[in-house]
Amino acid sequence: MKLPLRSLLAVSVLLACAACASTGKDAPDAPKGGDAKAAPKGDDPDEEADKLRKKERELEYAKMELEIAKLGAAADEREADTSVKDATLKLEAARKDQGNFLDLDKPTQVAGGQLSLDRSQQSMEESRQELAELEAMYKQEDFAELTKELVLSRGRKRLEFSQRGFDLAKKGQEEMLGHDLPKKEKELAQSVEKAEKGLNEAQAKKERNSLETKLKLMRAEHKVDDLVRELDKMKKKQGEKAAKKEATA
Amino acid sequence: MIGTLLLACVLQDPAPPKAAAPSPSAPQAEKSVPMVGTGDEARTSISRAVAFLLAKQNLDGSWGTSSVESFFELNYSNASFYAWKMAGGALCTMALLAVEETPARRDALERSMNWLVENPIPKRGNDWDIDNTWTSLYGFNAMVMAAKDPRFSEGKGGEAWSKKIRERGIGFYQYLAAVQEPAGGWGYYEGPAISRRPTWSTSFATACVIPALLDAKKLGWPIDQKVIDRAVQYVQHCALPSGAYSYGFDPIPRINGGENINDIKGSLGRIQVCSWARRRASDAKITDERIRWGLERFFENHRFLDAARLMPVPHESWYANAGYFYFFGHYHAALEINQLPEAEREAWHAKLRPHLLKTQWEDGATQDFPGSFYNVTYATSFSILALAAGLPGGERIR
Numbered sequence: 001m002k003l004p005l006r007s008l009l010a011v012s013v014l015l016a017c018a019a020c021a022s023t024g025k026d027a028p029d030a031p032k033g034g035d036a037k038a039a040p041k042g043d044d045p046d047e048e049a050d051k052l053r054k055k056e057r058e059l060e061y062a063k064m065e066l067e068i069a070k071l072g073a074a075a076d077e078r079e080a081d082t083s084v085k086d087a088t089l090k091l092e093a094a095r096k097d098q099g100n101f102l103d104l105d106k107p108t109q110v111a112g113g114q115l116s117l118d119r120s121q122q123s124m125e126e127s128r129q130e131l132a133e134l135e136a137m138y139k140q141e142d143f144a145e146l147t148k149e150l151v152l153s154r155g156r157k158r159l160e161f162s163q164r165g166f167d168l169a170k171k172g173q174e175e176m177l178g179h180d181l182p183k184k185e186k187e188l189a190q191s192v193e194k195a196e197k198g199l200n201e202a203q204a205k206k207e208r209n210s211l212e213t214k215l216k217l218m219r220a221e222h223k224v225d226d227l228v229r230e231l232d233k234m235k236k237k238q239g240e241k242a243a244k245k246e247a248t249a
Numbered sequence: 250m251i252g253t254l255l256l257a258c259v260l261q262d263p264a265p266p267k268a269a270a271p272s273p274s275a276p277q278a279e280k281s282v283p284m285v286g287t288g289d290e291a292r293t294s295i296s297r298a299v300a301f302l303l304a305k306q307n308l309d310g311s312w313g314t315s316s317v318e319s320f321f322e323l324n325y326s327n328a329s330f331y332a333w334k335m336a337g338g339a340l341c342t343m344a345l346l347a348v349e350e351t352p353a354r355r356d357a358l359e360r361s362m363n364w365l366v367e368n369p370i371p372k373r374g375n376d377w378d379i380d381n382t383w384t385s386l387y388g389f390n391a392m393v394m395a396a397k398d399p400r401f402s403e404g405k406g407g408e409a410w411s412k413k414i415r416e417r418g419i420g421f422y423q424y425l426a427a428v429q430e431p432a433g434g435w436g437y438y439e440g441p442a443i444s445r446r447p448t449w450s451t452s453f454a455t456a457c458v459i460p461a462l463l464d465a466k467k468l469g470w471p472i473d474q475k476v477i478d479r480a481v482q483y484v485q486h487c488a489l490p491s492g493a494y495s496y497g498f499d500p501i502p503r504i505n506g507g508e509n510i511n512d513i514k515g516s517l518g519r520i521q522v523c524s525w526a527r528r529r530a531s532d533a534k535i536t537d538e539r540i541r542w543g544l545e546r547f548f549e550n551h552r553f554l555d556a557a558r559l560m561p562v563p564h565e566s567w568y569a570n571a572g573y574f575y576f577f578g579h580y581h582a583a584l585e586i587n588q589l590p591e592a593e594r595e596a597w598h599a600k601l602r603p604h605l606l607k608t609q610w611e612d613g614a615t616q617d618f619p620g621s622f623y624n625v626t627y628a629t630s631f632s633i634l635a636l637a638a639g640l641p642g643g644e645r646i647r
Contacts, residue, residue: 133500
């Protein structure tokens with residue numbers, strides 16, 4: 001059968017209109033201000049293949065991001081563990097220092113200071129006794145008065161210096177008991193308190209980090225899961241189209 | 250008050266305590282030394298020792314030099330070497346006075362005596378070194394010994410000698426009286442205060458001259474009894490409860506514990522001279538029993554003196570014994586033996602002799618401390634005197 005040229009042109013225009021009407025919302029990738037004469041995108045096999053490839057890539061990226069998130073989570077956990085361990089050690093050291101001070105250092109310093117004080121007092125007492133003995137012996141006879149005075153004057157000075165040394169030692173002991181040791185005790189208690197706070201802070205930070213990490217991982221896993229599902233859908237749809245086309249042909 | 254009580258306790262001078270057992274690390278006595286020595290062995294030793302002294306005597310009658318001859322003694326005052334020369338010469342003179350006379354020995358004795366009385370009495374060396382005190386201590390001893398010897402007081406020339414000896418003896422005494430420290434002793438170094446009259450002294454230096462002071466007073470020399478009394482009280486004060494004598498004078502004597510020079514083992518060279526002097530001063534506490542106790546400790550612990558002999562550093566041996574304690578200690582042990590009843594003396598001397606004989610060298614000399622030649626003269630002389638004291642007539646060595 002033979003058709004006239006005018007009839008052929010009219011058929012082409014109709015087909016084009018029909019094609020436009022069939023695309024609608026199913027052709028989101030159509031270029032803006034696109035060619036009205038182009039075929040609908042959803043039906044373009046190349047376009048479909050690109051979409052699929054892009055989705056597959058997205059999935060690969062998401063999987064890698066998930067791996068990175070897992071490694072990051074492990075690193076964060078280790079760091080948090082280290083922080084807690086360090087804080088624990090600091091607290092232990094501070095408590096040990098405090099215990100050592102209270103149980104050993106403080107009593108030793110107090111006893112050592114007292115021993116020094118007692119020695120100083122005994123030395124002073126011995127100087128006093130020896131001077132008294134010398135004076136008593138020298139008084140027995142009028143003899144060598146000048147030499148005796150030289151010896152006695154040194155003895156008196158020795159006694160005076162012993163007395164002054166004892167007074168200084170006494171003041172030193174008082175300062176140690178009233179100032180140095182309480183100050184040290186307070187400093188050590190503050191160190192323990194600070195270390196306890198540091199440990200609590202490290203433990204809280206670890207818990208917070210743990211939740212944040214869990215969330216990150218969950219998001220990454222869900223993203224992978226979503227992409228897998230999308231990809232499956234796309235592949236299924238593409239398979240159906242291909243089957244339909246094959247049946248039509 | 251406490252000091253007075255302590256002092257009273259120390260001065261109680263209790264009965265001699267029993268000595269502690271020797272420490273395991275203590276040096277052992279020389280096993281080759283015989284247990285006893287005879288009088289003949291002593292005479293032989295004396296002959297050889299005197300021959301040595303005669304051979305080494307200078308023409309002027311002295312021994313040695315007035316100069317330092319040893320690196321060990323460079324720290325002393327230069328003046329001390331003349332002082333030691335004269336102190337050693339005094340001991341040589343005493344040794345020659347103590348031995349049997351021969352023409353050569355008489356000649357040597359007169360020359361040494363002449364040198365002693367003609368040359369200046371040594372003066373103090375410096376602020377701390379007053380070793381010239383030794384010269385007056387032994388110079389005085391020598392003059393008193395000579396004054397009692399008829400050879401220098403009777404017969405031809407006796408009067409002239411007697412006058413010179415008396416004058417020189419009084420010269421030595423005047424020095425001693427001038428430097429007797431306030432507590433009553435004599436020393437050879439300065440003490441806590443540097444002064445014309447020294448302020449440090451030792452028990453043994455003080456004790457060694459007390460009998461001569463007593464004898465000099467009997468001789469009619471102008472000796473102040475107070476000088477003697479002070480010295481005797483000083484030595485009595487140095488007596489420790491253990492039976493030992495403290496080295497120096499402490500207002501309140503103390504023992505530090507452990508290995509100390511004031512233990513018996515560190516006091517072996519002092520116990521004999523101090524007891525001898527106190528006995529001569531009629532101290533009733535120094536009984537025969539006390540003397541025997543001291544001699545027993547001397548022999549029981551003799552290894553400590555052996556170990557120290559010839560050690561070059563003073564007091565470097567056990568219980569701070571020094572080499573120069575040896576012959577000083579043996580000489581005074583011999584004198585102390587002669588204070589015991591006559592019947593028991595020979596046994597003690599026989600026990601003492603081997604410790605002198607074993608030290609004699611081939612040339613007849615002996616020594617207990619390294620140093621200049623005076624160390625040889627004093628040691629050899631002390632040995633002669635100790636051995637001579639154990640022979641008949643030895644009692645005149647006092």
